[in-house]
Amino acid sequence: MEMLIAIAIGTLTASGLYLMLRARTFPVILGLSLLSYAVNLFLFVSGRILLNAPPILGDATEYTDPLPQALVLTAIVISFAMTAVLVIMALGAYLVSGHDRIDTEDQP
């Protein structure tokens, strides 16, 4: 399972970075979302993988590490806010300048 998760993280990172290197706003936003997924997943698995051991205290003897989960939980919500800020900036740039390129070197 570890191998699969690692590959998933790698793929999300690669796709995310590739999209972030594009020249238009929308793929950059999508790329950032993918990269956020990768980062969140990475942070989450830094608590190592343990199946069927959610950190809900009960009779079980073993629980997964709750701390990365708590960190990632808030990170997920914050990345929504960050994406939203990017979206409104991208929209503003597009509506005002008339194009959605992220680099404006060919513009006066």
Place this chain on the structure above:
Amino acid sequence: MSLALIAALPFLGALTPAITQRFGRSISTLTVALFTALALALILQHLPAIMVGDTITTQINWLPSLGLNANFRLDGLSLLFAILILGIGLLIQAYACFYLDPSEPYARFLTYLMLFQGAMLGIVLCDNILLLLIFWELTSLSSFLLIGFWSHLPEARQGARMALATTGGGGLAMIAGLLILGQIAGGYDLSTILSQKAAIQASPLYLPALILILLGAFTKSAQFPFHFWLPHAMAAPTPVSAYLHSATMVKAGLFLLARLWPVLSGTPEWFWIVTCAGLITMAFAAKVAFYKDDLKAILAYSTVSHLGLITFLLGLGTKAAATAAIFHIICHATFKAALFMLAGIVEHATHTRDIRALGGLSRAMPITFGLATIATLSMAGIPPLNGFLSKEMMLEEAAHSAPLIIPILATLAALLSVAYSLRFLTFTFLGPTPAFTHAPHDPIPGLWLPPAILAGLVIAIGLAPMSLTAWLVDAAASATTGQPIHTHIALWHGLESPALWMSLAAVGGGIALLGLFPHLRQSWDASPKPQAKTIFDICLEGVTRGSEILTTWLHNGSLSRGLAIALLTILAVGSYAFQTAQSVPGSRALTRIELAPAAGFALLVAAALAAAALHRQRLLALLLVGIIGLILSAGFAYLSAPDLALTQITVEVVTVALMLLALNFLPKTAPNESPPLRRLRDAALAVTAGIATAALAYALMTRAPMFPPISGFHLAQSLPGAGGHNAVNTIIVDFRGYDTFGEIIVLGIAALLIFALAESLLATKWSIRPRPHKGDLGDPHPIMLQTATRLMLPMAMLVGTYLFLRGHNQPGGGFVAGLVFAIGFVTQYVASGQDWASSRRRIPYHALIGGGVLIASATGIGSFFAGRPFLTSNFTHLHLPPLQDFELATAALFDLGVFFCVVGAVMLTLDSVARLAQPQPAKE
């Protein structure tokens, strides 16, 4: 009183001119003088203790683990400098009050001056060298502000920049040097460092540390070859030159040399570097001073020369030399500050500082002439003035030093010093009177009294050195050398003293040199003189151009290019770390692969790759990203993280809604504009980074943690400490509640930012109008959807409430509940349109955000009333008969704040973006 408070007094005084300026100059000056005098009085209050050799300390441990302590100390050396800084400071304040033109911003001047005074006092009073660095840089900054005070003059601006670049650059080197020193000594407190002489001098890092520290000291104290900034700093108003650039700030470098004298001196390296720098500076600057025509330039080079003298004495490394250095610091401060003030008076009276246009002022300005005679003769080293005493001590030390070049150069410097001093005096005050436009006359007492006080000291110290200064010199020299010193200062040492003959030679030679001046001047004018300013400007130009080229190369404004370079750098650094670091083999047992998760994994990878490949069809790409989010939430559920699964899936819904809204405006497809080579480059970068991340993640997951994770504490304390079964939730709302508090504030700010951006966007002219829908989607608000969402809303709220209430013990909580509520509201917008939904909203979303933060804050503040720190939680169990056991926790109240903030932030975000779709009022 605590030394920290004394050090803070001038800074407090710096705040007052802004308030007192409306009451006139005298009141402003008196107010700041009160702070200075108070600080001086409080320092002097410790005098008896210092006299018996005590050291007063104030300990404020801020970050002891990093050696960052705000510790202060007062010993003889600090006492001497504090008296100089505050005492001369008082005179300067009085002088400046009358010196500056009424039209000039006097309050600002006073503020800068007090800022400098505080910084300088901080340098001499602090015990921690890291704190010293901060004060050190503050003096550079305040000096910059004061030199550039007349900012309309180009030479003031250039002089200020040059001084800042030189002393600031030296300060940077000194930071490195002092950090090395602290590392060797095992602490950053002077009390620690000063006891580690053997360890410091035996360390292989001694020489680098010494050179770096000396760079800082030499730039600050204008030692050759860094002397060039001081003459250019003369563009400052004269009170500043008298205070900073002769009496105090330029002595900060000397102070540091004296402070670290016990641990740094005594080695051949120290002797050669410091003595040579001092000796060269002393002789060279005296020669330049002889030929200068500007009164302040003569004094500036003379200051450089005298600073060289003190550096030379400190470099010799003997106790007697250090004592002489301390004594000369006192003497120089008295006569040189007086001379600068007198130069300012002459300039005021004659409107020129050019010595060639002056002469014969002794008749028109007898008081000024009298004071100038005393101070100048002291500078020349004529008995019975104090300058003679310290010069004798210097020559005595030089005479006993080998090699022979040392006494020769010292005598030569003394000779030149006599020559320029006499030239300064005779050319200004004697000889024929040129035709002045205004008849010069002596100034009001406010201007001549401060230099008169100093001139009085010059004579008094010269006549009675033992009773007036010996105690201070003893205390300061004992503190400098770390050994008890009882000095004997006298005018007459007998005929066998070599210093007497050297002194006589200097005076005779100086007078002869002055007689030869016209001839010497011709050869001086003919000789080539490298201009420090030109060299400095060329260097500065080169550095500026170099950094410009580097910056443009790294960051030409293209976001993609910058990102690619950053990525490449991270990869390079990462691979270097990977190849050089050691690692342990992975020992953790692998988890078995099951079919369903494997299928999800395949879907996720395929969707991620497809999203990258098909991103130009934007709707499809968005759909693929949504799929990834869904699989991810399933994955979280599978990997024992039900809270994350709930959060991820709800966030996914609102994210997709947001992106769909964005796509409503943005083009749905994009042209294929990247050349294949660039796509190949990007793909190569991205794939390499992906492989590296995957490898890192795999390596991490297959190894057990190096250190036991702290979450053991959270799991153990979740129930007894926070009263919740859900450890993730207790961490969020309790153990790390402060983090969460910050996060909901960030969330709220982001939402408000989006609202503000949308507002400003609605008010600007768009160059593109979103195309109105042509009805190809059919009914925009289908009745089936409307009815379904109406039914959904109460159910969503019910589910949300349930998730919220059980959050402390089961998966759920404020974040998830808020998102579920938000989804319920968003569906109303989607189904019925924004107009319909907005008109039915009672509470503004801003209020929800604010209310949420307020509830969370109130919960946190509530714990103050129980005498506990912010956000300390408490809980109790209630048993109401018809219900089950019921828990009341303050953490739940905090979670309520989180809930409101999340609802408000998400809704405000979506609402703001959606408002852009409203028909825009026609604008030009």
